[in-house]
Amino acid sequence: MQSKLYKIFSPKMYGLCLRYTTNTYDAQDLLQDGFVKVFENLNKFKWNGSLEGWIKRVFINLALDRFRSRISLLSIDDIPENQEFPDNGSDALETISEKEILDYIRELPDQYRLIFNLYVIEGYSHKELGEMLNIAESTSRSNLARAKSILKNKILVNVQSIEKAI
Numbered sequence: 001m002q003s004k005l006y007k008i009f010s011p012k013m014y015g016l017c018l019r020y021t022t023n024t025y026d027a028q029d030l031l032q033d034g035f036v037k038v039f040e041n042l043n044k045f046k047w048n049g050s051l052e053g054w055i056k057r058v059f060i061n062l063a064l065d066r067f068r069s070r071i072s073l074l075s076i077d078d079i080p081e082n083q084e085f086p087d088n089g090s091d092a093l094e095t096i097s098e099k100e101i102l103d104y105i106r107e108l109p110d111q112y113r114l115i116f117n118l119y120v121i122e123g124y125s126h127k128e129l130g131e132m133l134n135i136a137e138s139t140s141r142s143n144l145a146r147a148k149s150i151l152k153n154k155i156l157v158n159v160q161s162i163e164k165a166i
Contacts, residue, residue: 002039009052010035013059019117020063022106030066034059060122064132067114104154112147119144 013034017027038058045054105113114133118124119140124132126140133140 002035005038005055006035009055012052013055016056016059017063018102019105019121020060020067020114022110022113030059030063034062037062060118064114067110068133100158101151101155104151107154108147108150112143112150115140115143116147116151 010031014027014031017030017034018024021027021030034055038055041058045051105116108116115129118129118132119126126137126144129135129140130137
């Protein structure tokens with residue numbers, strides 16, 4: 001049964017692990033630890049929701065535990081003022097591959113990547129993030145704003161280099 005669960009859910013969970021880590025080695029380590037935790041706690045699954053959702057939650061909690069032990073989130077006073085970047089139109093994202101975007105997300109500082117993933121990809125609110133991470137909602141908002149600013153800058157630099165090459 002464990003091998004079947006692993007075969008079914010490992011591709012999605014590996015993608016999740018890649019979003020919360022900075023390299024493939026850490027992602028593979030998180031994947032292994034996540035499945036160990038899933039298998040150890042499978043008897044606690046109550047069948048009230050989807051098994052995939054429960055497994056995903058186990059992985060997210062494990063990733064959060066690792067972040068809590070390694071980083072302290074920035075306060076609003078630590079955030080540099082947002083830079084303004086020219087608007088190159090909505091076509092910018094069409095010139096960048098999904099892999100490049102994921103690489104840009106993985107390059108974010110830990111605290112920004114964590115907030116970005118939990119808010120944008122997992123769909124948590126700033127209130128929920130504040131409670132989960134024991135931070136103020138304003139800190140969550142400012143970390144997200146800074147993450148978006150960094151990503152926008154990286155994307156615009158990429159687009160500009162493509163335009164120069166053409």
